[in-house]
Amino acid sequence: MRKKIWLIDDETEMLLVLAEFFQERYDFEAFSSPQKLFEAVKNGHSPQVVISDFRMPEMNGIELSMELKRLGVHAPLILLSGFVDKNLSLEAFNRGIYRVMEKPFSPKDIRNCVEGALAVEEVQETSRALRQKTREFMETASELIELYRNRAEDAERLLKDLALLPRPAGQQLDRLLATSELQSKLSSVRSEVTKMSSEDDGDTNFALGKAG
Numbered sequence: 001m002r003k004k005i006w007l008i009d010d011e012t013e014m015l016l017v018l019a020e021f022f023q024e025r026y027d028f029e030a031f032s033s034p035q036k037l038f039e040a041v042k043n044g045h046s047p048q049v050v051i052s053d054f055r056m057p058e059m060n061g062i063e064l065s066m067e068l069k070r071l072g073v074h075a076p077l078i079l080l081s082g083f084v085d086k087n088l089s090l091e092a093f094n095r096g097i098y099r100v101m102e103k104p105f106s107p108k109d110i111r112n113c114v115e116g117a118l119a120v121e122e123v124q125e126t127s128r129a130l131r132q133k134t135r136e137f138m139e140t141a142s143e144l145i146e147l148y149r150n151r152a153e154d155a156e157r158l159l160k161d162l163a164l165l166p167r168p169a170g171q172q173l174d175r176l177l178a179t180s181e182l183q184s185k186l187s188s189v190r191s192e193v194t195k196m197s198s199e200d201d202g203d204t205n206f207a208l209g210k211a212g
Helices: 010-023 034-042 061-070 085-093 107-163 169-179 182-211
Strands: 006-007 027-031 049-053 077-081 100-101
Touching: 006 010, 010 107, 027 034, 034 061, 034 085, 049 061, 049 107, 061 077, 061 085, 077 107, 085 100, 100 107, 107 182
Parallel strands: 006 027, 006 049, 049 077, 077 100
Antiparallel strands: none
16 A cells, blocks of 8 residues: 655645655645644544645744644654754754755655655554554453452352351261362462463563563
8 A cells, every 4th residue: 555645835836846756656645734734634634754844834844743743643754944953953853853854855865765754654653553452452361360350259259158058068068178179170260360460460561561
C-alpha cells in the first residue's frame, strides 16, 4: 500500500513542486493552510509523513508541530525553511520534529529525507502496536489469575463447610479426605495460581522492556 504524505504551504508553486517529486511513489494531499489540514485530521484522516513550510501566515512550523500532537497526529514532521540556524534546529529537535530542511533542496535530498521519515514512522507504529498488545496481555492475564484465585477460595470454603458436618458424617468425611484427591487438587490449584502470578510478572516485565 502506498504511503500517504501531507504537504502544507501557502505558496501554490511550492505545493506543485513537491507534488511533482512524490506523485509517482506516494499518495499525497496538499493543503494551503494549517487549518485545512486540522479539519482533515478531525474528519478521521491521517498521514505517514507531514511536510510543511516553516513560515506561514497562520502559524510557524513549531506551532504546527504542537497542534498536530495535541490532535493525536504523531507522524514525522519535515519543515522547509529559507534560513536554518542553530536555534531553529535545536528547538525543532527538542519538539520532536524529524528534520528542518533548508531551501533550495534537490529532489534527491527531499526524497531521502522522506524515506528516512517513513522508516521512523514504521518503527513508531510497531512500537505503538506492541504497547497495545502488552496492555491486552496484562488485562487477560489478570483476569485468569483472578479466576484461579476464586477457584482456590471456593475449594477452601467447600472443605470448611464439609468439615462442619455432624458425626458420623464428619468421620466419613475424614476418611474421604484421607483417601480422595480433594487435598491434592486443592494444592494443585494453589500451585497453579502461584505459578501464573510469577509468570505474569516475568512476561509483563519482558513485554514492557521490548515496548520501551
